[in-house]
Amino acid sequence: MDKATEAKLLDFIRKELPPFIVRNSIPAASYIVEWNSTDESHLSPCKFQDLNLRFVLERLLQITLIQEPEEAVSAFDRCCCPEGTHGFFQDAALLEGIHLEKEIPVFEGVRLVPLPSLEISNEVCRYLPSFPSNPSSDPKFDFLGKTLLVVDRPGLSIFHEALDSFLRGLPVDDLPFQMEVRDVKFPNSKAVNSFRNLFCHALSLICDYPVQIVSKGWFLAEDKSFNYYGGTINRHNYPSSFSALSMVGEAEIDEAKCLYKKLIDLEPGVKAKLRIAIDRWIKSKASGSYVDKMIDLRIALEALYVTSKDDIGKKLRHRASWYLGENPADQQELETEFEAIYNYRSKAVHGGKLDKEVKIQGQRMPISEFIESVQDRCRRSILEIIKDGQFPDWNTLRQRAKARWANS
Numbered sequence: 001m002d003k004a005t006e007a008k009l010l011d012f013i014r015k016e017l018p019p020f021i022v023r024n025s026i027p028a029a030s031y032i033v034e035w036n037s038t039d040e041s042h043l044s045p046c047k048f049q050d051l052n053l054r055f056v057l058e059r060l061l062q063i064t065l066i067q068e069p070e071e072a073v074s075a076f077d078r079c080c081c082p083e084g085t086h087g088f089f090q091d092a093a094l095l096e097g098i099h100l101e102k103e104i105p106v107f108e109g110v111r112l113v114p115l116p117s118l119e120i121s122n123e124v125c126r127y128l129p130s131f132p133s134n135p136s137s138d139p140k141f142d143f144l145g146k147t148l149l150v151v152d153r154p155g156l157s158i159f160h161e162a163l164d165s166f167l168r169g170l171p172v173d174d175l176p177f178q179m180e181v182r183d184v185k186f187p188n189s190k191a192v193n194s195f196r197n198l199f200c201h202a203l204s205l206i207c208d209y210p211v212q213i214v215s216k217g218w219f220l221a222e223d224k225s226f227n228y229y230g231g232t233i234n235r236h237n238y239p240s241s242f243s244a245l246s247m248v249g250e251a252e253i254d255e256a257k258c259l260y261k262k263l264i265d266l267e268p269g270v271k272a273k274l275r276i277a278i279d280r281w282i283k284s285k286a287s288g289s290y291v292d293k294m295i296d297l298r299i300a301l302e303a304l305y306v307t308s309k310d311d312i313g314k315k316l317r318h319r320a321s322w323y324l325g326e327n328p329a330d331q332q333e334l335e336t337e338f339e340a341i342y343n344y345r346s347k348a349v350h351g352g353k354l355d356k357e358v359k360i361q362g363q364r365m366p367i368s369e370f371i372e373s374v375q376d377r378c379r380r381s382i383l384e385i386i387k388d389g390q391f392p393d394w395n396t397l398r399q400r401a402k403a404r405w406a407n408s
Contacts, residue, residue, distance in 0.1 A: 035187035084158025
């Protein structure tokens with residue numbers, strides 16, 4: 001655009017918006033509608049900015065290029081009018097660990113979206129305006145192999161005359177204009193954050209692979225807001241490792257949804273202990289040294305099987321073998337294995353290193369296989385407790401284990 005044309009367009013904006021312009025900028029705000037525990041809705045501010053007129057012009061041109069000139073005019077008019085522009089914004093979390101071939105709905109207003117491949121990586125900033133690439137890196141490596149978890153949130157954007165008219169916390173019913181708000185599954189930011197964390201736990205357990213949130217941000221369609229949302233995703237330095245991602249489809253997502261529903265139905269005390277175990281199990285599956293993995297697994301197993309600091313090793317191996325053992329022989333084997341887990345964790349903590357091989361019942365195995373076995377035992381324990389909906393009564397479990405031995 002030549003300078004003469006730019007000057008004409010800027011003059012047009014100045015003539016159309018004289019009440020809003022303050023020192024060559026326009027105060028603009030975006031709000032999310034949230035519900036409290038009594039089901040009352042209010043506005044929660046998510047962004048307030050003084051927008052330079054040139055930025056407003058750039059946004060109008062962006063809408064024109066991506067959609068149509070009429071849409072740019074319509075968006076401009078809606079933000080200028082007293083009620084602003086209403087619609088859904090997207091609360092997006094960037095996930096690492098799973099790969100999808102197509103978009104998959106999770107719940108109404110919630111979906112998993114695969115990111116563009118290398119072949120169309122130049123379009124990534126169009127899909128993710130809230131997650132601009134690091135200027136010093138190649139965009140395709142910022143996003144390749146990741147997935148968006150998107151939650152629709154009702155909201156509005158509006159030009160303000162001054163900062164003191166910021167509508168922070170104003171009940172929707174008290175707005176000076178009519179705003180029709182549809183119900184959503186997650187009524188506020190706390191509920192959204194809880195869902196994301198628990199759903200990533202469920203995905204990790206179903207896929208047997210660490211699914212983690214890399215970053216979070218807002219996606220605001222060009223015609224829904226003039227606010228700019230910035231953020232930077234750390235570059236992924238090892239694109240060749242993407243082949244190891246867990247490929248998931250609708251079947252796995254359905255399983256994760258069922259597991260998520262079981263997780264939210266757990267009693268608070270059970271949920272809190274399981275959260276420690278799951279977090280540490282996931283951490284052990286992610287990158288890190290063998291020493292770090294053993295420490296994380298030990299913490300996870302203690303959260304599952306130990307209720308006091310006395311005789312940790314003894315309680316851990318007894319209770320784990322009672323809970324997971326299918327018969328006396330299996331129980332005895334598990335006793336030995338969990339004793340080794342405890343001992344090797346202690347060696348990791350106090351010695352700071354582990355041998356390349358582990359010896360259990362006279363058999364040697366590489367430390368990598370041993371850790372995979374411990375991860376599998378931990379995951380199985382977590383899934384059993386989720387299925388039962390509670391931690392077992394250890395006294396009852398001990399009596400059952402003794403009965404097995406007596407009948408064998």
